Each structure stands twice: as C-alpha cells, then as structure tokens.
Amino acid sequence: MxxxxxxxxxxxxxxxxxxxxxxxxxxxxxxxxxxxxxxxxxxxxxxxxxxxxxxxxxxxxxxxxxxxxxxxxxxxxxxxxxxxxxxxxxxxxxxxxxIPTYAALAAQHLEHARSYQKSPDNTQSVLQCHLLPRWGKLRLDEIKPQEVAKWLAEKHRDGLAHATVDKIRVIFNRSFELGRQWNIPGCDNNPVRLVPRRRYSNARERYLTTDEAQRLFKALDKSDNPQIKSIVSLLLLTGARKNELLKAEWRHVSLDRKAWLIPTSKTGKSRYVPISQDAIAIMEQLPRWDGCPWLIPNPDTRKPYNTIKRAWDTARCEAGLPDLRLHDLRHSAASFMINAGIDLYAVGRILGHADHQSTMRYSHLANDTLLAAVEAGAARLKGDWLTASR
Incomplete structure (x- = not known):
C-alpha cells in the first residue's frame, strides 16, 4: 500500500x-x-x-x-x-x-392509470406532450417547486387555457403522490404540491337558440359525413355525452320501452336515458349492418368513430357558430327541457349527474321558467279582478 x-x-x-x-x-x-x-x-x-x-x-x-x-x-x-x-x-x-428519473415514474403512473381509468388517453397525452419533454430526464429530487411554478406560468403565457394548465398540474402532482404511496425514492417531497393553484372560472354557458339550431341542421345536411346529423340530433334530444353516444350499442336500446341503457358513464355508474318519440324516429332510420353492434358506427369501418371533429367543425362554421362546442349540445338539451317546465331533479337524472351541484348550473334557467309561471298567474289574477270589479 x-x-x-x-x-x-x-x-x-x-x-x-x-x-x-x-x-x-x-x-x-x-x-x-x-x-x-x-x-x-x-x-x-x-x-x-x-x-x-x-x-x-x-x-x-x-x-x-x-x-x-x-x-x-x-x-x-x-x-x-x-x-x-x-x-x-x-x-x-x-x-x-x-432515485429514478421522472420518465420512470411517469411510466408507472400511466400503467396504473390504464388499470382503472375508463379512458387513460388523456393522462397519456398530458404525460407525452407536456410533462416528459420538460421533466423526463431529471431525477425526482432534481425537480424543484420554483422551477415547476415558473414552467406552469410559461404555459399560461403560451396561450394554453387555464383548465388545460391546471390539468397538467393535477397529473404532475398525481405522479408524485403515487410515487409516495409506492415508496419510490425521491417522492417524499412533492414539488408540485407546493405550487399554489391558480384561481380561475371555467364556467361556460352556451345554449343553442331555436334559430341557431335550424341553421346548424341546414349545415349538417350538406356534410360529407352521413352520420353527423343523426349524431348531433341525438345528442340534443338525449343530453348524452359524446362518447356515450358514439359507443352506444343496439343491445342497450329498447325502442319499445323507449329507454337506452348506458352501462358505464363518466361517473362510473350505469343509467337509463328515456328516448323521446323524435329520437326513436331518428334511430329507426339509422343504417344497420349484419354483425355490427354499434348504434351509429363509421360506415367505412363499421366501428365507433375515433373523432368527428372535422365534420363538426365544418358544420358549425358553415352555420356561423364557430364558438359552439359539441358539449354545448348537452347544455342545450338541458336548457330545452328546463324551459319546457321540467324540474332540475328530473333533468339531473336524465343527464346522469352524480350530485345536484352539477345540475344547479342550470338553476337560472329554471328561475326563468318559474318567473314565467308567476307572471302568468299574476295576469290571470289581474283578469279575474278586473272582471269582478265591473
């Protein structure tokens, strides 16, 4: 030595x-x-x-x-x-x-998401498009709260919607919380948890008027997609979510009972949606193929549509409604029902809301209906009073 x-x-x-x-x-x-x-x-x-x-x-x-x-x-x-x-x-x-890199943790996060999430594509997209390019090569202990806060602020400045940035933050935070539960080194101190959440209002109220609906259907008549008009019509008539309708199967639809069973929904529970006579008329005219179980499949593949974005974008722009989202059809369905005098509880049941708070966003529409009722009552009272005073 x-x-x-x-x-x-x-x-x-x-x-x-x-x-x-x-x-x-x-x-x-x-x-x-x-x-x-x-x-x-x-x-x-x-x-x-x-x-x-x-x-x-x-x-x-x-x-x-x-x-x-x-x-x-x-x-x-x-x-x-x-x-x-x-x-x-x-x-x-x-x-x-x-201590592993964030890429290793993200892989386990995605595998876990696939084991229980109905549609893990959203988690995968956020990981691949946002989180991994910036943080994937860093060890978990190298990710600091200051850098995370600065990066999320840059996302806001780049023009991403507040809801999108918050979704990125939530999934990033979820990675570290899962790592802590799994005793992965480097997850004891979650750098995302220390980043304050930005306050924002994601509420959006967009309802179709009768005139807008007529313009929309005229535009849908010109669409190259032979199923798009039926899809939009049924979304308006049932208040269903887009994916619930696109993945609907004939075996869950009973035209005789006027009921459509949605086996699994966003809330994780099944529900029955009542089908109006107008909705039944549309369903009866839908094309059907032997061996194809889907209610409104893509005629070319005989499978559910992966997306109807192009056809929808073309139709809404043609109708002069560029700000109208597909999900607004669900809001519009609720609006039409409430303005017809249907109570909030019934509307919530039809839409499949897990709690009454989701339905309360339509409460102002119900108030308009109630106001019309009291005005009608006042008018009747005034008429009777005038008759009696003569």
Missing part, C-alpha cells in the same frame, strides 16, 4: 507499478484520500474509509482528467470530516443514485 504526499506534481507524474493492473497511492495528510493509477494510464481520486459497521467503503471523487487536484483534495477533506461525524458518503451517494 504505497503512501505519498499527494500534490499536483505527484499526481501528474504518478505511474502504475510495472506488472500491476493498478496501483493505489494513499495520501499521508488526509486519511483515506487515494489516487488510483491504472496500467492503461487512467487515474481516479477516491476516499476510502470504514463505516459504522466496520466495513470498508469507497467514494469516487472524480477522474483525474475531470477535476483538478485541488478540487479532489477539498472534496476529500470535506467528506472525511463527514465520516468522522458518523456520516457515510458512499451510502448517501447510493441512495441518490437509486
């Missing part, structure tokens, strides 16, 4: 002993400070020491060509002091090395 006073000149000229694969030179000043010289010419600085259990440990300080002698000596001195105080630099380094 050759000993020497390690300095810049000695390390520069040190050579491996002839016939050896490597030679270790131990510093006479800093206990455990070692220069390893290999027969290939490579050199590396180490700190070697005994841990609390008496086992010899080795901590790599750096390769000779990567750090200067002064840097290696200062690092060795600091780590030696840590050892004297009962620390274990090698164990700490091993723990740090065991």
């Amino acid at each position: 050759p000993k020497a006073k390690l300095d810049f000149t000695f390390c520069l000229t040190a050579r491996c002993k002839e016939g050896k694969g490597k030679t270790d030179f131990w510093d006479t000043i800093i206990q455990g400070f070692v220069l390893e010289v290999r027969s290939t010419g490579g050199k590396t600085y180490y700190l070697r020491y005994f841990d609390q259990s008496g086992r010899q440990r080795q901590h790599k300080l750096g390769r000779y060509q990567d750090i200067s002698f002064d840097q290696a000596r200062k690092l060795a001195k600091r780590l030696r002091a840590e050892v004297v105080m009962g620390g274990d630099p090698a164990a700490k380094k091993a723990e740090k090395k065991a």
Whole structure:
C-alpha cells in the first residue's frame, strides 16, 4: 500500500507499478484520500474509509482528467470530516443514485392509470406532450417547486387555457403522490404540491337558440359525413355525452320501452336515458349492418368513430357558430327541457349527474321558467279582478 504526499506534481507524474493492473497511492495528510493509477494510464481520486459497521467503503471523487487536484483534495477533506461525524458518503451517494428519473415514474403512473381509468388517453397525452419533454430526464429530487411554478406560468403565457394548465398540474402532482404511496425514492417531497393553484372560472354557458339550431341542421345536411346529423340530433334530444353516444350499442336500446341503457358513464355508474318519440324516429332510420353492434358506427369501418371533429367543425362554421362546442349540445338539451317546465331533479337524472351541484348550473334557467309561471298567474289574477270589479 504505497503512501505519498499527494500534490499536483505527484499526481501528474504518478505511474502504475510495472506488472500491476493498478496501483493505489494513499495520501499521508488526509486519511483515506487515494489516487488510483491504472496500467492503461487512467487515474481516479477516491476516499476510502470504514463505516459504522466496520466495513470498508469507497467514494469516487472524480477522474483525474475531470477535476483538478485541488478540487479532489477539498472534496476529500470535506467528506472525511463527514465520516468522522458518523456520516457515510458512499451510502448517501447510493441512495441518490437509486432515485429514478421522472420518465420512470411517469411510466408507472400511466400503467396504473390504464388499470382503472375508463379512458387513460388523456393522462397519456398530458404525460407525452407536456410533462416528459420538460421533466423526463431529471431525477425526482432534481425537480424543484420554483422551477415547476415558473414552467406552469410559461404555459399560461403560451396561450394554453387555464383548465388545460391546471390539468397538467393535477397529473404532475398525481405522479408524485403515487410515487409516495409506492415508496419510490425521491417522492417524499412533492414539488408540485407546493405550487399554489391558480384561481380561475371555467364556467361556460352556451345554449343553442331555436334559430341557431335550424341553421346548424341546414349545415349538417350538406356534410360529407352521413352520420353527423343523426349524431348531433341525438345528442340534443338525449343530453348524452359524446362518447356515450358514439359507443352506444343496439343491445342497450329498447325502442319499445323507449329507454337506452348506458352501462358505464363518466361517473362510473350505469343509467337509463328515456328516448323521446323524435329520437326513436331518428334511430329507426339509422343504417344497420349484419354483425355490427354499434348504434351509429363509421360506415367505412363499421366501428365507433375515433373523432368527428372535422365534420363538426365544418358544420358549425358553415352555420356561423364557430364558438359552439359539441358539449354545448348537452347544455342545450338541458336548457330545452328546463324551459319546457321540467324540474332540475328530473333533468339531473336524465343527464346522469352524480350530485345536484352539477345540475344547479342550470338553476337560472329554471328561475326563468318559474318567473314565467308567476307572471302568468299574476295576469290571470289581474283578469279575474278586473272582471269582478265591473
């Protein structure tokens, strides 16, 4: 075990002993400070020491060509002091090395999402399009709250909707919460949890008027998609969600009972949707194919549509309704029912709301209906009073 006073000149000229694969030179000043010289010419600085259990440990300080002698000596001195105080630099380094990258955690997050989410595509899209490009290569302990907050703010400035940015934040936070539950190193301190959530109002009220509905149907008549008019009509007549209708099967529809069973919905529960006579008339005219179970499939593939975006965008722009979303048809269905005098509870049941809070967004429409009722009552009272006073 050759000993020497390690300095810049000695390390520069040190050579491996002839016939050896490597030679270790131990510093006479800093206990455990070692220069390893290999027969290939490579050199590396180490700190070697005994841990609390008496086992010899080795901590790599750096390769000779990567750090200067002064840097290696200062690092060795600091780590030696840590050892004297009962620390274990090698164990700490091993723990740090065991911390995975966010990409590894994201892969487990997505696998978990696929095991229970009805449609994990949204989670996958956020991970692949937003989170992985920015954070995928970083170890979990390298992701800091300040950087996350700054990045989310940049997303806002780039023009992303508040709801979209918040969804990114929620999924990012979920990754770390899952990692903590799974005892993954580096997830003890969740950097996303410390980023304050921005307050925003995502409420949007857009309802079709009768005139707008007529313009929309005229535009749908010109569409190249032979099913789009039936899809839009049934969305308006049933208040169903888009995916509920696109994945509807004939075996769940009973025209005789005027009922449509939706086996699984956004809330995770099944529900029956009553079918009006107008909806039945549309369903009776839908094309059907042998062996095809779907209510409104793509005629070319005989499978549910992956998207109807192009046909919808063309029709709404043709109708002069560029701000109308497909989901607004669901709101419009609720509006038409409430304005016809149907109470909020019944509307909530038809739409499949999990709680009354979701239906309360239409309460102002119900108030309009009630106001019309009291006005009618007042008018009747006024007429009777005038008749009696004559």
